[in-house]
Amino acid sequence: MRRLMFEARAQLAxxxxxxxxxxxxxxxxGLAFLLCFxxxxxxxxxxxxxxxxxxxxxPARLYQFTQGTHIVxxxxxxxxxxxxxxxxxxxxxxxxxxxxxKNFLERASIALFVGASLVEITIxxxxxxxxxxxxxxxxxVHFALAFVIIGSLIIHIGVKLPLIMAHxxxxxxxxxxxxxxxxxxxxxxxxxxxxxxxxxxPRTRGVTGRLLRYxxxxxxxxxxxxxxxxxxxxxxxxxxxxxxxxxxxxAPLDALNVFGPRKKGVGxxxxxxxxxxxxxxxxxxxLAADWVLTLMLGGTERSFSRAELLALPQTxxxxxxxxxxGWSQMASWRGVRxxxxxxxxxxxxxxxLRLISLEQRGGFKQTEMGHEYVSDPLTLVAxxxxxxTLDLEHGYPARMIAPGRxxxxxxxxxxxxxxxxx
Amino acid sequence: MNTTYTAPVLPSRxxxxxxxxxxxxxxxxxxxxxxxLVDSVALRRLPGLALWIGAAIVLHDAVISPVVxxxxxxxRRAGHRLAGGIIVTVxxxxxxGSLMTLIVLPAxxxxxxxxxNPTILPLDYxxxxxxxxxxxxxxxxxxxxxxxxxxxxxxxxxxxxxx
Numbered sequence: 001m002r003r004l005m006f007e008a009r010a011q012l013a014x015x016x017x018x019x020x021x022x023x024x025x026x027x028x029x030g031l032a033f034l035l036c037f038x039x040x041x042x043x044x045x046x047x048x049x050x051x052x053x054x055x056x057x058x059p060a061r062l063y064q065f066t067q068g069t070h071i072v073x074x075x076x077x078x079x080x081x082x083x084x085x086x087x088x089x090x091x092x093x094x095x096x097x098x099x100x101x102k103n104f105l106e107r108a109s110i111a112l113f114v115g116a117s118l119v120e121i122t123i124x125x126x127x128x129x130x131x132x133x134x135x136x137x138x139x140x141v142h143f144a145l146a147f148v149i150i151g152s153l154i155i156h157i158g159v160k161l162p163l164i165m166a167h168x169x170x171x172x173x174x175x176x177x178x179x180x181x182x183x184x185x186x187x188x189x190x191x192x193x194x195x196x197x198x199x200x201x202p203r204t205r206g207v208t209g210r211l212l213r214y215x216x217x218x219x220x221x222x223x224x225x226x227x228x229x230x231x232x233x234x235x236x237x238x239x240x241x242x243x244x245x246x247x248x249x250x251a252p253l254d255a256l257n258v259f260g261p262r263k264k265g266v267g268x269x270x271x272x273x274x275x276x277x278x279x280x281x282x283x284x285x286x287l288a289a290d291w292v293l294t295l296m297l298g299g300t301e302r303s304f305s306r307a308e309l310l311a312l313p314q315t316x317x318x319x320x321x322x323x324x325x326g327w328s329q330m331a332s333w334r335g336v337r338x339x340x341x342x343x344x345x346x347x348x349x350x351x352x353l354r355l356i357s358l359e360q361r362g363g364f365k366q367t368e369m370g371h372e373y374v375s376d377p378l379t380l381v382a383x384x385x386x387x388x389t390l391d392l393e394h395g396y397p398a399r400m401i402a403p404g405r406x407x408x409x410x411x412x413x414x415x416x417x418x419x420x421x422x
Numbered sequence: 423m424n425t426t427y428t429a430p431v432l433p434s435r436x437x438x439x440x441x442x443x444x445x446x447x448x449x450x451x452x453x454x455x456x457x458x459l460v461d462s463v464a465l466r467r468l469p470g471l472a473l474w475i476g477a478a479i480v481l482h483d484a485v486i487s488p489v490v491x492x493x494x495x496x497x498r499r500a501g502h503r504l505a506g507g508i509i510v511t512v513x514x515x516x517x518x519g520s521l522m523t524l525i526v527l528p529a530x531x532x533x534x535x536x537x538x539n540p541t542i543l544p545l546d547y548x549x550x551x552x553x554x555x556x557x558x559x560x561x562x563x564x565x566x567x568x569x570x571x572x573x574x575x576x577x578x579x580x581x582x583x584x585x
Binding site for chain 2: 012014075078079082085086089092111112114115116118119122125126129130131134135136137140141143144145146147148149150151152153154155156157158159161162214215218219220221222225226228229232233236237240241244257258259260261262263266267268272273276279393
């Protein structure tokens with residue numbers, strides 16, 4: 001067994017499997033994880049703010065940027081995580097498998113780290129496809145696993161710190177053609193078949209032996225070619241997965257967007273849709289002739305029909321719909337400035353509001369809007385989109401559009417706006 | 423291994439303190455994750471999550487990694503008369519194509535199942551994936567031919583200086 005484990009490690013030894021490469025790829029992967037964690041927390045608290053929180057409303061495309069970064073960094077994790085696992089793969093065959101309780105904890109934490117990371121990026125990707133083949137809720141698990149992963153990452157850095165620091169910079173004179181063992185523990189300088197049989201170990205018999213000899217006699221690549229090829233492949237992998245999908249949020253890459261789950265300009269009035277009127281169950285109520293928007297502010301209630309809203313001064317703004325799934329679409333909106341409407345209805349734009357939609361079901365039929373968005377001149381009760389009457393799928397008769405907020409909080413099919421008493 | 427690598431970068435007591443602090447902080451963040459999980463997800467869902475995490479490890483360690491290892495052996499065998507750069511090019515084409523397939527295949531499946539509205543997954547992902555493989559193959563072939571010609575020219579020089 002021990003010999004098998006040793007041979008596995010020797011066979012898996014490669015010029016790219018060394019602590020320096022683990023540090024190089026690990027740094028990039030760690031950075032991607034931290035970007036995802038930071039932008040993910042921002043998105044989470046925008047949707048579920050703590051009582052004391054207020055958020056910047058400018059730049060107006062802030063959420064497009066943070067959530068676009070979340071998805072781009074998340075997809076970049078696929079090549080980076082696979083590359084990192086490739087570099088450290090021989091570690092799996094350490095012998096004995098567990099040397100001490102401490103070692104057991106370390107290996108268990110690595111297993112959790114790897115498994116949780118793979119699941120996290122996979123369900124994140126599947127969520128952008130709106131496909132949920134897993135037996136647990138996406139949002140809660142994605143959020144909880146983020147802490148599991150960042151915690152495991154900090155532990156991992158703590159455990160590996162001496163190795164990371166020793167390999168933070170490249171060695172001053174890299175050896176030209178030597179095979180590196182992964183860790184400092186194993187002496188693996190297997191370059192040709194001859195070396196292995198010269199170790200004096202009895203030849204393994206049977207199929208395994210044949211397989212091992214076959215593997216042994218396979219020529220190795222020059223170390224420098226191997227390393228450069230590996231790094232080039234990882235770089236191209238990141239460039240490909242990011243470059244061919246990021247156009248769904250980053251307009252200059254739109255022409256290259258061949259794999260993004262959304263395409264700019266595809267949708268009613270040139271804007272993609274996340275939740276349809278059918279899903280929300282608003283088909284009849286939104287089209288009803290007696291629809292009114294009711295504002296309940298400071299003890300007085302006032303209702304506006306769509307015609308009355310259209311009779312108020314109209315404002316044009318260009319704001320993106322930025323979805324939590326990472327796509328975004330710039331659009332031109334026309335409607336009543338929210339702070340003006342609030343004042344017309346006898347309220348103050350410095351209070352927080354509760355927005356209630358006609359939606360029958362769904363977690364966002366009732367949301368809250370902080371006063372910073374209420375008082376922002378860009379925030380509209382939108383009645384028109386890209387020069388036309390708002391499409392039913394985009395929230396007819398009236399929807400909210402505010403700068404720097406996730407799409408799910410840009411409440412469609414508005415029904416009621418209430419002041420939240422502090 | 424070069425012995426200068428193992429020389430301590432920090433005094434050992436300070437290093438110990440930093441590592442201990444990191445590990446404690448990590449355990450605390452991990453505990454937050456565990457709490458959030460138990461607090462927000464129904465207990466009967468957790469075995470499914472554990473299964474997915476375990477399956478992800480098995481899928482990587484027992485399927486993806488051995489396949490990658492085998493491909494490395496086979497490409498090196500098949501190309502043993504060729505320059506290393508050409509073998510690496512072929513490997514890169516296979517790896518990049520597989521990576522993109524891994525990411526795009528679920529989109530194709532989800533599209534077949536039927537998205538909730540026509541603005542989700544609106545592109546022809548299967549066709550685009552095929553074109554991506556084609557572009558990779560053409561690009562890889564051009565690079566390989568260039569590398570082959572360069573090596574042959576270098577070998578035909580009278581001095582025959584090998585690196």
